[in-house]
Amino acid sequence: MVPTAKMNRRAVLAGLAAAGSLAASGSGKGKSLAQSRESKQQTRSWDAVVVGAGVFGAWTATHLRRMGKRVLLVDAAGPANVRASSGGETRMTRSGYGADAVYSQMATDSLVEWKTLSDRAALPLFHQTGVLMFFQEMVDYAAQSIEVHQKLDLPLDVLDASALTAKFPQIDFTGVEFGLYEAEFGALMARRSVLHLVEDYVRSGGAYIRGEATIPQPDSNGHSLEIDGETVLADSIIYACGPWLPKLFPDLLGPRFFVTRQAVAFVAPPVGNDMFGPEALPGWADFNGGDLYYGFPDIEGRGFKIAHDQHGPVFDPDSGERRMTDTEYKGLRAFMERRFPALVGQAFIGERVCQYTNSSNGDFLIDRHPEFEQVYLLGGGSGHGFKHGPEVGRMAAKMVAEVGSAPAERFSLASKQTTHDRAVI
Numbered sequence: 001m002v003p004t005a006k007m008n009r010r011a012v013l014a015g016l017a018a019a020g021s022l023a024a025s026g027s028g029k030g031k032s033l034a035q036s037r038e039s040k041q042q043t044r045s046w047d048a049v050v051v052g053a054g055v056f057g058a059w060t061a062t063h064l065r066r067m068g069k070r071v072l073l074v075d076a077a078g079p080a081n082v083r084a085s086s087g088g089e090t091r092m093t094r095s096g097y098g099a100d101a102v103y104s105q106m107a108t109d110s111l112v113e114w115k116t117l118s119d120r121a122a123l124p125l126f127h128q129t130g131v132l133m134f135f136q137e138m139v140d141y142a143a144q145s146i147e148v149h150q151k152l153d154l155p156l157d158v159l160d161a162s163a164l165t166a167k168f169p170q171i172d173f174t175g176v177e178f179g180l181y182e183a184e185f186g187a188l189m190a191r192r193s194v195l196h197l198v199e200d201y202v203r204s205g206g207a208y209i210r211g212e213a214t215i216p217q218p219d220s221n222g223h224s225l226e227i228d229g230e231t232v233l234a235d236s237i238i239y240a241c242g243p244w245l246p247k248l249f250p251d252l253l254g255p256r257f258f259v260t261r262q263a264v265a266f267v268a269p270p271v272g273n274d275m276f277g278p279e280a281l282p283g284w285a286d287f288n289g290g291d292l293y294y295g296f297p298d299i300e301g302r303g304f305k306i307a308h309d310q311h312g313p314v315f316d317p318d319s320g321e322r323r324m325t326d327t328e329y330k331g332l333r334a335f336m337e338r339r340f341p342a343l344v345g346q347a348f349i350g351e352r353v354c355q356y357t358n359s360s361n362g363d364f365l366i367d368r369h370p371e372f373e374q375v376y377l378l379g380g381g382s383g384h385g386f387k388h389g390p391e392v393g394r395m396a397a398k399m400v401a402e403v404g405s406a407p408a409e410r411f412s413l414a415s416k417q418t419t420h421d422r423a424v425i
């Protein structure tokens with residue numbers, strides 16, 4: 001499981017940087033888990049325990065709290081910690097999803113929540129850089145994206161090669177026929193957003209603790225689970241454990257989730273060259289025949305970002321070495337120098353190795369556990385989940401509130417196959 005020093009339960013509430021404000025819980029400010037449990041036992045149990053404070057868990061806890069539920073959010077290593085998939089610097093939000101209108105709509109609806117959250121935060125959580133995806137030829141994915149945007153009445157600019165070169169001269173568009181530009185979208189500051197969200201949730205009366213949770217045990221009063229060895233009661237338990245889900249539920253999710261390695265690099269733009277700042281360069285993705293490369297401008301001085309959106313080798317989120325390999329480095333540099341000639345020879349100033357938690361085809365999992373009533377499984381972000389956090393959390397909370405309601409077919413456990421065959425891009 002998540003390697004974490006055995007938690008000192010007297011200090012669990014200090015799990016986040018902003019420990020002071022986050023120490024407030026639904027049952028009182030600054031209480032330890034033991035104290036929280038004691039007071040909850042007077043009211044029998046938590047309405048819901050959400051295990052995992054990544055983007056999916058944090059938004060689920062937020063929505064449950066908005067419904068007035070008494071919620072405990074727990075994370076073994078802290079919200080958006082360094083191993084979590086939500087723990088990166090930036091994540092792209094976009095509405096282009098080929099024929100998958102469901103994700104175009106979810107991204108659009110989620111963006112409203114992200115913007116509202118960002119407006120309330122001291123530092124920006126969302127940078128509206130715009131997002132450009134460019135194509136070597138008209139492929140189904142692009143044609144369907146255009147069609148879905150028209151159908152849903154979402155803004156999308158189609159730019160031909162000469163318009164692309166005029167608008168974004170820092171990109172070498174050799175071989176590119178056209179691009180799809182989404183002016184409304186851009187970059188979410190991933191880790192900062194999740195920390196802010198959890199802080200907001202705690203301020204609204206939600207409880208957060210740091211601790212490692214077990215799988216559920218049936219209990220006469222609902223369910224119980226252990227958090228760092230202490231029993232906690234809950235009517236509903238939601239497991240939003242990202243890449244750890246297959247470890248927690250090996251029989252159920254081991255064969256259905258494919259956790260893969262992803263390397264990301266940050267590059268120093270040339271001194272004095274403004275063409276790589278967020279005012280000049282959007283979030284970008286080269287469709288490249290389905291073998292995508294993507295990145296961001298130099299946001300908040302963290303460097304120009306580049307990544308290869310391949311589903312890489314299998315990766316263990318606990319023990320996996322998080323250093324870029326020579327092959328990854330050379331691949332990213334070669335691509336960057338071809339498409340962004342002004343970056344030839346520029347230094348790589350940062351790298352991150354993270355992991356995708358892929359479902360068989362890229363659709364999320366938002367469903368009940370087949371054996372435990374009112375236990376829910378939430379995950380399978382599949383390299384594109386961050387942007388959808390608000391809507392995924394809303395759907396999960398709705399399912400918890402409406403006991404017995406059916407999951408959307410695409411997000412059901414039954415739809416998850418045991419062969420990894422990516423369909424959602």
Ligand SMILES: Cc1cc2nc3c(=O)[nH]c(=O)nc-3n(C[C@H](O)[C@H](O)[C@H](O)COP(=O)(O)OP(=O)(O)OC[C@H]3O[C@@H](n4cnc5c(N)ncnc54)[C@H](O)[C@@H]3O)c2cc1C
Nearest residue numbers: 052054055056076085086092213242354381384385386387
């Ligand atoms: C390199 C990279 C780039 C990406 N780019 C994008 C992008 O541009 N746009 C986009 O939308 N998405 C992107 N994604 C995908 C997105 O980041 C993920 O889909 C999303 O962050 C998954 O969130 P999560 O909450 O499911 O999991 P996580 O963020 O991994 O959270 C799971 C949490 O569960 C906790 N946990 C696990 N087990 C236990 C336990 N037993 N007890 C207590 N806590 C536990 C962990 O500590 C962890 O904090 C990218 C992902 C990666 C890796």
